[in-house]
Amino acid sequence: MGTCICDLSLLGLICSNQRMWLTRPSCFPAVTSGRRECTVLKRGVAKVWVPERWGRKSDWRSPSVDLQQQIMTIVDELGKASAKAQHLPAPITSASRMQSNRHVMYVLKDTSARPAGKGAIIGFLKVGYKKLFVLDDREAHNEVEPLCILDFYIHESLQRHGHGRELFHYMLQKERVEPHQLAIDRPSQKLLKFLNKHYNLETTVPQVNNFVIFEGFFAHQHRPPAPSLRASRHSRAAAIDSTPAAPARKLPPKRAEGDIKPYSSSDREFLKVAVEPPWPLNRAPRRATPPAHPPPRSSSLGNSPERGPLRPFVPEQELLRSLRLCPPHPTARLLLATDPGGSPAQRRRTRSASEEQVLSQAGSGEEHMHTVSPQAQALPAQAWTMGGNIFNARFIRNLQDLRSTRPW
Numbered sequence: 001m002g003t004c005i006c007d008l009s010l011l012g013l014i015c016s017n018q019r020m021w022l023t024r025p026s027c028f029p030a031v032t033s034g035r036r037e038c039t040v041l042k043r044g045v046a047k048v049w050v051p052e053r054w055g056r057k058s059d060w061r062s063p064s065v066d067l068q069q070q071i072m073t074i075v076d077e078l079g080k081a082s083a084k085a086q087h088l089p090a091p092i093t094s095a096s097r098m099q100s101n102r103h104v105m106y107v108l109k110d111t112s113a114r115p116a117g118k119g120a121i122i123g124f125l126k127v128g129y130k131k132l133f134v135l136d137d138r139e140a141h142n143e144v145e146p147l148c149i150l151d152f153y154i155h156e157s158l159q160r161h162g163h164g165r166e167l168f169h170y171m172l173q174k175e176r177v178e179p180h181q182l183a184i185d186r187p188s189q190k191l192l193k194f195l196n197k198h199y200n201l202e203t204t205v206p207q208v209n210n211f212v213i214f215e216g217f218f219a220h221q222h223r224p225p226a227p228s229l230r231a232s233r234h235s236r237a238a239a240i241d242s243t244p245a246a247p248a249r250k251l252p253p254k255r256a257e258g259d260i261k262p263y264s265s266s267d268r269e270f271l272k273v274a275v276e277p278p279w280p281l282n283r284a285p286r287r288a289t290p291p292a293h294p295p296p297r298s299s300s301l302g303n304s305p306e307r308g309p310l311r312p313f314v315p316e317q318e319l320l321r322s323l324r325l326c327p328p329h330p331t332a333r334l335l336l337a338t339d340p341g342g343s344p345a346q347r348r349r350t351r352s353a354s355e356e357q358v359l360s361q362a363g364s365g366e367e368h369m370h371t372v373s374p375q376a377q378a379l380p381a382q383a384w385t386m387g388g389n390i391f392n393a394r395f396i397r398n399l400q401d402l403r404s405t406r407p408w
């Protein structure tokens with residue numbers, strides 16, 4: 001793939017459709033700035049870049065370089081805005097990612113009611129063909145290469161105005177696909193509702209990967225046979241099968257098998273790796289109130305993962321194992337010995353400890369499970385502050401109970 005962003009099919013799109021082309025990059029970030037929207041749109045309009053003027057020296061000192069840079073900036077800004085709207089920790093659409101993938105980005109621009117040839121970006125839709133293994137309704141694996149919806153964003157102030165539909169419809173026509181032939185990469189609730197409303201897509205076929213497909217997906221899909229038979233049966237199938245071809249792959253040549261990661265080919269996978277620091281830094285703080293944006297999850301998705309911020313997750317077992325490395329404070333041991341029943345919290349802790357003991361006995365060969373380095377294990381007991389703190393706190397509380405010295 002070359003470095004020129006023209007390869008992204010963006011320019012073809014820009015030239016081929018009057019309604020879908022790009023403004024100068026300074027326009028879009030301004031559009032996203034909330035209440036200043038009207039002013040900003042006007043300001044954006046004043047700076048709008050029109051295709052006919054690409055070559056004008058006054059606009060572009062070095063058109064080829066500037067043009068590339070401008071479009072890259074726009075793509076980056078669009079990606080950021082989309083990530084923000086979806087509460088993703090990092091953009092999944094960027095110029096550099098576009099350059100390394102064969103994705104196509106459809107950009108919707110508003111030209112109406114603006115001075116001639118000027119406008120602002122309304123939103124975008126990113127699609128691409130991906131090799132996937134998907135389950136059908138009999139839970140059989142199918143190797144397919146459908147067109148996937150990878151990213152979709154309409155500016156906040158313009159959502160629910162039909163722009164999304166317009167953009168989607170345009171893409172369907174250009175790509176010559178039916179909505180039920182698409183695979184969707186971790187759709188948001190909004191997108192699910194959108195698809196349901198405009199295309200009656202409701203019943204999903206449960207998958208084990210991040211993609212969502214809908215009933216009817218397999219209606220016209222080629223089902224590749226077993227690899228050993230693939231070559232001969234493919235040609236036979238082509239001769240026999242007169243059904244209209246599903247969105248069979250039509251863009252890139254076949255990649256080396258090593259490049260294909262069927263179960264991790266979601267564009268969003270990298271987010272997990274990118275944002276999650278190592279334990280214990282990945283422990284999410286406890287929240288008294290629910291998060292402002294609860295991670296949306298489709299009830300009909302089955303195992304489709306959450307789209308919200310990829311909240312770090314520490315399994316309880318791992319926590320227990322780590323506690324093994326935190327011997328209780330000596331004074332706490334005394335308390336534990338003298339207080340066998342204790343409060344429910346106490347019992348929980350005791351149970352954890354006994355569970356811990358079991359783990360400890362059973363886990364002699366599972367050192368690799370530990371997240372604490374051997375150096376950390378070698379630290380003196382007083383350095384293990386976590387368990388010590390817990391028991392110290394309890395010890396002090398019990399002491400205060402006994403002495404009635406608590407101020408409340």
Ligand SMILES: CC(=O)SCCNC(=O)CCNC(=O)[C@H](O)C(C)(C)COP(=O)(O)OP(=O)(O)OC[C@H]1O[C@@H](n2cnc3c(N)ncnc32)[C@H](O)[C@@H]1OP(=O)(O)O
Binds near residue numbers: 159186189197
């Ligand atoms: C694979 C992926 O890309 S998943 C990511 C999808 N993108 C996002 O979630 C980003 C935030 N959302 C958006 O950008 C937009 O809402 C889109 C792209 C999903 C839809 O674009 P819009 O221009 O709003 O769609 P359009 O106006 O054509 O259709 C509206 C319908 O979409 C759905 N919809 C749009 N916004 C919402 C919302 N806030 N809540 C619930 N449903 C919504 C509804 O079905 C709505 O119909 P209704 O108003 O009668 O209830």
